[in-house]
Amino acid sequence: MSLFIIPAAKTQPIDFLHKSYIRIGSYTKLLNEFPEKQAKIWRNTGKPYEMEIAREGLSISDVIKYLSTETYFDLMKIPYPTDQKGVIEKLMEDNIVIKIHSKYAITNLGALLFAKELKDFGSVERKSVRVIVYKGTNKVETEREQIGAKGYALGFAGMVNWINGQLPANEEIGKALRTESRMYPEIAIRELVGNLLIHQDLNSKGFPMIEIFTDRIEFTNPGEPIVNPDRFIDAYNSRNDKLADLMRRMGFCEEKGSGMDKVFYYNEIYQLPPINVLIVEGRTRVTIYAYKTLNDLDKKEKIRACYQHACLRYVSNDKMTNQSLRERFQIEDQNAATASRIIKDALEEGVIKLEDPENKSRKYTKYIPYWA
Template identity: 45%
Template sequence: MMHTRDQLLHLVPDLTTLPAETEWVEFKVDNTDPEMIGKSVSALSNSARIAGEDFGYLIWGIEDGTHKTVGTMFDPARAKKGNEQLETWLVRLLQPQIHLQFDRLTVNRKDVVVLTIEPAISEPVKFRGVEYVRVGPSTRELAKYTDRMRRLWRAFDQRSWTKAAARERLTDDQVLGLLDYPSYFHMLNLPLPENRHGILDALRADGLIAKEPGSWAITNLGGVLLARRLADFPSLARKAFRVIRYRGSNRLETLKEQIGARGYASGFEGLIDYVNGLLPTSEEVGSALRTTNAVYPPLVVRELVANALIHQDFGITGAGPMVEIFDDRVEISNPGQPLIDKQRLVDAPPRSRNEELASLLRRMGVCEERGSGWDKVASQVEVHHLPAPEVTTTDETMRVTLLNQRSLGDMTGDERAAAVYLHACLNQVSRLNTTNSSVRERFGIEERNKATASRLLKDAVNRGLIVAYDPDASPRMMRYVPFWAAPDDRQVDR
């Protein structure tokens, strides 16, 4: 909860007694440049989380060096960026969105403006896509200060959503009645303890429950993974996985809709079976038998559903992961933007908002080892000659779209270029070469049509997705790498 005006009137004089600006407090007089304010908000939000403070503060009307109250002409209610109100503009360019509050006060008979800033919650706060942090009295790009980056992520872990209580003041019997504890032991290949104390101790050791004076609490981690019924946990009910099957290629007519009732771990195999049962299939007639094949590789569906569960932003309320199935595509979405560039999902080191949840699901066999999931997705897409998955993001959602199998001639130019880029990424991490020959194999192009593969490579180069590793190599020796693997003297700015 933000401060009241009376609280701020007592707080501001206390902050001016600090010997110097801290990394979570910044003083200004009349510098009201919106770009400066946006960068400062990002830096103060991230630095407040590192410092363990309840808020960060940007205060106008206080002299920087002396901390003397001199007053300000700044009026946030009238301030604009272009034709847009300053506060609205700031909220739009900050991701993820955080709570901001401007207050105009009179301190020592001077006008003072206080901007109270919520600390970063589960990931660094960005302004215009860049993360900032306070370094002494200065605002700097967080990426250049790896020590602060590590401290910030440690602070997120310490304030983990997974540790918060989903249900409190529970008896032993209530805990065991609410959680599907047999699935926990089965999925970890552990023998079921002989008594309830052994069961409770094991659940507690993995952070699924927590001891309270005279009672138990089920943590968010325990509830979201092992709930017998997610509806028994009011704060988690909206995090249930939704599966929707539509008729045709739009959302006008819903054929089936199912909302998952159980926790993610105990209900995962049932969820995957249900999704696969709704996916379209294709028939292949052999010399004697008719076989039914999955249009979408089951491993790809499994990995992307697991990713949606694991990497969602639990701080976004009222939304959960979802699979939407159309005749020509499958869309798998989750709340929250990816923490890494969507064009670097194959090669970039993995980052997760929910490492405790991911770690336990890995032990349970629900998902793959860190960083291997997208490699498998890319590999399976190539084996089955599918278009590259499309990754799109909005302010609060990440969506992966799997497209139905289609011939090279039926693909759009964007789809062809994306497939070439994904092919180059997969080869790069597998230490294989991307060449005319490899592209022909990827698309099933006959050798006599080398020119077609050359045009595909040229288009991907023109789009800045790949580069020739050695432009002076002979045509037979020409190989390509993703833009991010280009030699230093030919780095592509994207």
């Protein structure tokens, strides 16, 4: 018996008898049947996508023409330099611009974040964010659509404000005046938009998309997550480290690992159904839902809410109890049995476990996520 070890393709396909092959799941397929994957292999130069060149052969004035350099200095809270040389040197420190011989080049990172017009950069133009508002709970009728034309840093605040402006609000009558409170927590929307941009697979075909229905908002980005969706609350790992670092320093997202914690936390504060994360045809979709009563949640939603509550308590150095779950669902004390049934279902599903299996006191029983 002869055993051949074939290394994974990096910068060019692996051939056998002059034909290129690729592994798809547990099957070996001809590479030319998957042109997108073929292009991805040939495009792989060993550099991260952010460091690839978006436009080159530029003068300093060309760089300033294509990029909103003022936005960079404003968001970084740095005084704008007195001359163009000072501007370009600072941009080079963050790999927004690099020097090639006597000319300058704008990286994909620089174009994605600071392009005055994304259409000026062919490599990133298709990464613009689409926001679509539908009339009902399906995609039959579109009410309005917004497509981001500028770099993420330029358009982020305006996009988040536009999204919040499309969302339904509940009217509250206070002692003196009427006020409106949003159905969804604005801080959660901001973090979900930030995560959508940071964690997309920039090498995959497609673009970040936000779809607003009357009963939910779906945030979909290209690529599958590199973190298990069950661990979104406690884990952090970004495939786009340079993009994530710059967006964090500019204040668009939280410190590493704390952004999604806030999403789940405020989702509970607003008494909303549990967040749902799905991987669909090579894309990652995170859905936040409009308010439902406990009775309107199905069994899977109750179990997912119980699991997410256990995760939140655990990352806060606390543990889930029957009482804490009752508070999560606003279940009255006399209906503690309702919380007990949800916990029992979650235990049977294997998403939570007893903190101390030896504890025989039901009153003081605590629960933790299955992975803890």
